[in-house]
Amino acid sequence: MFTGIxxxxxxxxxxxxxxxxxxxxxxxxxIPKEAVIGxxxxxxxxCLTVTNKTKGSLRFDVMAETVRTSGLGKVSAGDAVNLEGSxxxxxxxxxxxxxxxxxxxxxxxxxxxxxxxxxxxxSYAARFAPLAVEKGSIAVDGASxxxxxxxxxxxxxxxxPHTLKATTLGSKRRGDTVNLEFDIIGKYIARxxxxxxxxxxxxxxxxxxxx
Numbered sequence: 001m002f003t004g005i006x007x008x009x010x011x012x013x014x015x016x017x018x019x020x021x022x023x024x025x026x027x028x029x030x031i032p033k034e035a036v037i038g039x040x041x042x043x044x045x046x047c048l049t050v051t052n053k054t055k056g057s058l059r060f061d062v063m064a065e066t067v068r069t070s071g072l073g074k075v076s077a078g079d080a081v082n083l084e085g086s087x088x089x090x091x092x093x094x095x096x097x098x099x100x101x102x103x104x105x106x107x108x109x110x111x112x113x114x115x116x117x118x119x120x121x122x123s124y125a126a127r128f129a130p131l132a133v134e135k136g137s138i139a140v141d142g143a144s145x146x147x148x149x150x151x152x153x154x155x156x157x158x159x160x161p162h163t164l165k166a167t168t169l170g171s172k173r174r175g176d177t178v179n180l181e182f183d184i185i186g187k188y189i190a191r192x193x194x195x196x197x198x199x200x201x202x203x204x205x206x207x208x209x210x211x
Contacts, residue, residue, distance in 0.1 A: 001086060001097060001098070001099060001100075002085075002098040002099070002142070003094050003095040003096065003144060004094075004096055004137075004143055004145075006084055006166055006167045007083060007084050008031055009081070009082060009083065009167065009168060010026040010027055010028035010031075010081050010083045011026065011028075011078065011080055011081070012025070012027075012075055012077050012079045012080075013025040013057060015072075015075055021061045022062040022064065022072075023060075023061060023062075024048065024059070024060040024062045025058070025060075026057060026059075026060075026081060026083065028056070028057065028083055029056060031083055032055065032056065032058055034085055035050050035085060036053075037052065038050065041058060041060075041084070042082075042083065042085075042100045043060070043072070043082070044070075044071060044075070044081045044082050044141045045102055045140070045143075045180075046066060046072055046100060046102055046142075047099065047100025048062060071105050071177045080171070082141050084142055096137040096139075096144050097185075098139045098142070100142075101181060102179040103131070103182050105178070106124040106177065106180045107123050107124070107175065107177055107178075108121070108122055108172050108173065109121045109123045109174060111172065111173065114158070117158050117159060120140075120156065120157050120158075120159055121154060121155070121156045122140070122155055122156070122157070122178060122180070123153055124153060124180055125153070126153040128182060129150070129151070129153060131183070131190060132147055133147060133150060134147055134148065135147065135148075136183055136186065137183045138157065138180060139180070139181040140179070140180060141167070141168060141169060141178045141179050142179070143163060146158070
């Protein structure tokens, strides 16, 4: 589990297919000091398992399905990626609960300045619209953000100067893709409502699932 607070921006050193897996190596400085083989690390919001490490890089073995269903399939050597190590017991939850399980890939449709902030509009498959709530949380390429506008097949998020500097989102332009993970609590509520149990989300229900 993660919180959507990006700890470091790494650089892809290689992404190549070997049999049924992809070898994904990311150059980074801070996270390898803490990570051990077998740990989970979110790479652009995708939960991956560390399979090897050096002083300045981490290696992951990634399933072809993960590459296909996330934005990792569009990543090339030299690209920057957002990195976050997994949440440790007793750690600070600075953003919101992020699982690293990408729901869909969105497309940046517009970016514009609003004061010192940047408004980023993102389109996505309309079937996910019930999970996007204004003032709710969403992870965009792993970064925990607040939804400022939620439409039928699009949403807008506001990027403050710190986010623009500390993540890769400041370099995104119209037509670029981003990984989207909607708030897990909203997924539970939507699932319960779909099964006819709209009133069954209780404090005990959420506590039993770690919230």
